[in-house]
Amino acid sequence: MLLRLDNVQRHFGGVRAVDGVSLEVEKGSIQGLIGPNGAGKTTLVNVITGYVPAESGRAFIESDDLTGLPSHRIAALGIARTFQNIRLFKDLTALDNVIVGMHTRRADDTLAQLGTLPVFRRDQRTRLSEARQLMETVGLDPGAVAKRAAGTLPYGDQRRLEIARALALRPRLLILDEPAAGMNPSEKHGMRVLIERLNEQGLTILLIDHDMHLVMGVCKRVAVLNFGRKIADGTPAEVSTDASVIKAYLGTGGEREVASAPGAAGLNEVEEEVVKAAAEQTPTAAEPESAILEVRDLSVSYGAVNAVRGASLRVAEGEVVALIGANGAGKSTILNTLSGVIRPRSGTATFDGLDLTTANPSTIVRRGLVQVPEGREILARQTVLENLELATWGSRGDGAGTRARIEAVMKRFPILGERRAMKAATLSGGEQQMLALARGLLAKPRLLLLDEPSLGLAPQMVDEVFAAIEEIHREGTTILLVEQNALRALEIADRAYVIETGTILLTGSGDELLHNPAVRRAYLGG
Amino acid sequence: MDFLIQLFTDPYAFYNSHTLLIAQIGINSILAASMFAVLYSGQLSLAAPGFMAIGAYTAVLMSLYLHTPLALNFLAGTLFAGVTGLAVGLPVLRLRGVFLAIATIGFIEALRLGVILNFPIKVNGEPITGGGLGLKNPDADPLGGINMVLIALAVVIFLMWRLTKGRLGHAWSAIRQDELAALSQGINVARYKMFAFVLSALLAGFAGALETNLNFFVDPNEYGVPRTVQILTFAVLGGTGNIFGPVVGSLFLTSLPELARGAKDYRDILSGVILIAVIVFRPQGIVGRGGLAIIRPRWWPQRQSRAAAPG
């Protein structure tokens, strides 16, 4: 056993975040840790890494007792981690990030600095070459990336860099906290390959993620947490068929995800295929004649990065249109440009006659183009009711009507009605997404922009959220949906656009794209 | 303009006629280095004038009452400032961002108003620190002290420059960007922050002691908020990416009254304009590359009073 946890307990203000969890991680294996948001996975990791002290229980790595040690000592004992939200040293270069990671193995050369320069130079060279090697190990090209500020790297590279930095510790145990979040299946495949390769070299890994392909495909054993307790612990096959696990976490969609095979093609091949398919395609679902949203040749950049290049799309009244593609492909950028939060470099975007590229964000909302942003962005410290009341900001002076609409929306989402007086922070991830949707609806949208509604949600919650979206659509709201969960998005969409690195590559009806082999391979895992 | 002309055409004469100015530049540069140490490790500490005061008063009181040699007085002043830095640093270290700034402001004002003006040890009914009237320092040697200042400055600059290149400097950079990530890579954040804080206290104490040699009078009003603003301005103007930034900043701002003679009355207005202009248009400062932009600490209280680190 490499890592052993014994009846660990930790609670925060009345909530038992970790309630008597015991876990054993076999040396040289990959251990999965899954569960709904709020189940205690990250808290458990925080306890292991010493950021949060356990109230009772013990933790051991081989023969070393971790209990009560401060974070930096635990890292020095060989436990490295990556973070759910990527915590790189953003303004340092990629190379410096990795070199800083070597801190514990680097002798304190403070005094050496002041004097003998040649010795320092030699050590520095060794460090640099080791750092470069680590970057190569995780699939980064040092030549291209080493001198760039870590914050400017593309998303996938940042995730890899964080792993390289963790490896610089020469850890005995590597904890990966949602390393594949925000990646499309071919990127995830690359991450999976990396994880397997690191494991083959003898590294023990503890993996947390919501992607069942990845977790079940790569882990030797999987532990499942719910409400701070471990509800299952076994092989992937055992756990994925466990009734309580399915009920608590997987839902029906999750089962489907587990059942399908992981993507096989490498990233470049897939891109080529998709581009080829785009060239040959004749979409049978032609773009609508009359559209309420019309985007033409939109180009948006962040400084030197061209986030969106010449994108064109249209949405007709009453449709559900999906925009799918990997993280960093430009989807959110397009939505934020439509909401008036970012201004494009060139191109046009009109909504019902209103020029979105010059209008004020508040005007755009009042016209009926409402965005439900990525990550939900609810007001956590205000109550559910206050959140909803704020959504009616634009339509003032209509007291009774407003109240009626709020009541109606709380009837549609009963959980909100129940929790109306509670602070929004107490809602679960899925419930917060409902709140965000409700808030969007209250702004009287003619076109609703949904940015990654399923992000970070457990598979079962995703079911509920998509059901709600379909219901909203059935009642007549037009929807433009951005998702990296292509399967779900294509299932409910009338039409869809596929976007990669800022350019729209494919378009067609939801059905067509679902069955398009290149799309299947790239986004649906074959 | 003749100021600059003389600098280039007759450096020797320039040196002789502007000894005090050069000495003051040197001292301000050491103060700027003190600021650099804390800013580079991500701590917005505004405590420098407080430590200066400790160094200054200790040195002068020792000279007046114990008649000990100058070097010993300076050493004592510096060490005493360092020890105080240790005592003050311990409780405030876990404070974040603006809270640390406020705590250090509290410290310098409490020191100035509470301690210096009301020092318990009295002579003829007045505190030996001279209270509000200040402390006379008849042993000052304005022109003779300059060599000491320049040598000290050279040592300090070299020290800070080399420190930032090594493991210590890398750790400081990491802490500045993201304390939690730094911890996760095995960096003992508390220890490194404390070291930076105490180092800055030592430097400020030393500068305070040195400065007493230039004036025949120690004035408690010199050690309040305006002084800390002045030192902060040096760092902001020069940029805090490396040690040379704050030094350049202090060089420029200390010489400013000489460079623009007529505008002496408008010096503060000019300082204010410079502060705003630099922060808005060139936050990395004169020396640039990173600079103040580096101080984008993740742990700055986001959305309401997240005042201290957990645990």
Place this chain on the structure above:
Amino acid sequence: MQQQLLNAISIGSIYALFAVGYTLVFGVLDILNLAHSAVFMLGAAVTYSMVVNHGQSFWVAAALGLAIAAVMGLVIEHVCLRPLRRRNAPPIAALISTIGLALIIVAAVEQGRPEHPYLAWLWVDGANSVSFPISALPNPTWHVAGLTLEAAKVAVIPISVALMLVLGYVIRYTQIGRGLRAVAENPRAARLMGLDVDRMISLTLVISSALGGLAGIMFGLAQTDISPYIGRDNVEVKGLAVIVLGGMGSIPGAVAGGYLLGLIEIVALLLFGSNVRAGVAFAALFLMLVLRPQGLFGSSLSEKV
């Protein structure tokens, strides 16, 4: 003794009024507006100048002082804050730019002389300290229960309390108040909900600066001491002590903290004599930060990993 208590409440009201403006900006923008004490001074200086140099009645002068203070709020927003927001600068940048503006304002007033081409309208007394001439002020005095109640000194109490109640009500129960709270918590979400965030921020600065200017006018009235340095000497750092005591970003905290500080000062004065009085505030500040950084009313949120 009771007279001293009255003084404590009077000065506490001024501290509270000042601190509410301070904490409002911190609450909405996460920024410490260090130009606030300069606006405090400006309110007093302009009012004095209008009365003494321009012959206005006190009420007109006070109204003008208040107006100028409110306008300064817009200046702070447009010069110091908005350009930094546009480029996503860290909060420390706003701290520094407001320090810069404070320097400029104080220095400008310091330079005011009768013969000055630009500043003479604002202030002619340079670095000196002046006070309102008795004749200029409406100052009825009452003697009640052994206490001397001078309107100039005690008027600030009901005014402060009333203003703070109004502000509290607005923030909690009106749509505008909700909008401000939304911006305070999550400007991005607020923008996407259709709120004009820039306008909300401008409003915040205007309200805050008006309150600060008013506190300055009341100070000049009660303490009969007006100079370019009254901000720096009396409220700049003490204001920090107040909001720390009360909890940064909490309006009731600022109010409570203001009165608490007034009380602490008077107690220290009575027990230890006037010398220690000033240092006491900062000792209290330091202690609070060390023991309970979130203040009396703030909530302690720890960082989420």
